[in-house]
Amino acid sequence: MSTPVSEAPAASGRESREGNDWLKIAGIVLLLPCVIALMLFAFLAPNFASGPHELPVAISAPDPVVTQLSDATNAANPDAFSFDPVGSDDEVRGAVEKRDAIGGLTMDPATGTATIYTAAGNGAPYPAVMQQLAGGMQALGLNVQMVEVAPYSQDDPQGSGLNALGLPLAFGGMISAALMTTLFKGKPWHKLVGxxxxAALGGLVVAAILHHGYGVLTGDFWLEALALACGIAATSLVVTGLGSLLGMAGVGLGAVLTIFISNPLSGLATGWWWLPQPWGMIGQYMPIGAAGYLLRSISYFDNHHGGHSWTVLGVWMLVGALLIAVGGVRNRRAAA
Known part of the structure; x- marks a missing residue:
């Protein structure tokens, strides 16, 4: 005679699983709006807190003129500028061309003529604030002439093409990292080479589009391609390394660092001086900010002041390669 099978434990198990599913739904419903809010905050906060603050301006003028100008600008817009006195007109122009200053000003007391140097290649806001400074000096009866030393290209006079760089730099690195993590588990060399x-091919393609396709970039094409490749690789290798150690959770962590920190603080559109400090400076130590600054130096400033960015990108790439190696060793030991 067969023994009847009790269905109570099976029913209880189904109810338990169903209860867990509803808990998961509740957690997702509560968590994702928080993530969306954080993402919005990460992009809006730097924009609303941005503005002119201690912008470095090289100046060559008699001391009384420097003092008067500093007092006048502080009264109109406190701490907007940080005037750096230099010895000659050539030094003022050189400081702007080498990215030591966002603009420059020279004053000829004999003729009452002032020359203001601007560099649009630093970012859109800086020529505008220098133009405001020129307007204030003209209101005092001075003759002011404007000289642009690092213009954007004729095909992109507003520099709007650079604003799109965040997409290939961020998502190019993250997508490649996700692919390497899911397709080549336990294969560190495949991940590194992939x-x-x-990154190399992506940098070449993006540089070709921006340089030859739309005329946004005007510097050395191969250096631009290398800078873009290093920017993509810096993100890709680090996120791949985190994926090697933590699996897809590591890829998620890398995505958070890229989307919530590296991209909003990069200053791609405005340059890092315009962002609230110290966040603007911190952004230059992240892959996207370093790549954007480097690309501006190559394209508009004859490669000046790019050494720091090359170093930052190299360090991120090295850290990513080490993380991939450590993950590979750990996986081999676990398998053994």
């Missing part, structure tokens, strides 16, 4: 190959 990430570097995607």
């Amino acid at each position: 990430a570097l190959g995607i």
Whole structure:
């Protein structure tokens, strides 16, 4: 005679699983709006807190003129400028061309003529604030002439093409990292070579589009391609390395660092001086900010002041490669 099978434990198990599913739904419903709010805050906060603050301006003028100008600008817009006195007109122009200052000002007391140097290649806001400074000096009866030393290209006079760089730099690195993590588990060499190959070809393609396709970039094409490749590789290798150690959770962590920190603080559109400090400076130590600053230096400033950005990108790439290696060693030990 067969023994009847009790259905109570099975029913209880189904109810338990269903209860857990509803808890998961509740957690997702509560968590994702928080993530959306944080993402919005990450992009809006730097924009609303941005503005002129201690902008470095090289100046060559008699001391009384420097003092008067500093007092007048502080009264109109406190701490907007940080005037750096230099010895000659050539030094003023050189400081702007080498990215030591966002603009420059020289004054000829004999003729009452002032020359203001601007560099649009630093970012859109700086020529505008220098133009406001010129307007204030003209209101005092001075003759002011404007000289642009690092203009954007004729095909992109507003520099709007650079604003799109965040997409290939961020998502190019993250997508390649996700692919390397899911397709080549336990294969560190495949991940390293794959990430570097995607970055190299991606940098070449993006540089070709921006340089030859739309005329946004005007510097050395191969240096621009290398800078873009290093920017993609810096993100890709680090996120791939985190994925090697933590799995897809590591890829998620890398995505958070890229989307919530590296991209909003990069200053791609405005340059890092315009962002609230110290966040603007911190952004230059992240891959996207370093790549954007480097690309401006190559394209508009004859490669000046790019050494720091090359170093930052190299360090991120090295850290990513080490993380991939450590993940590979750990996986081999676990398998053994």
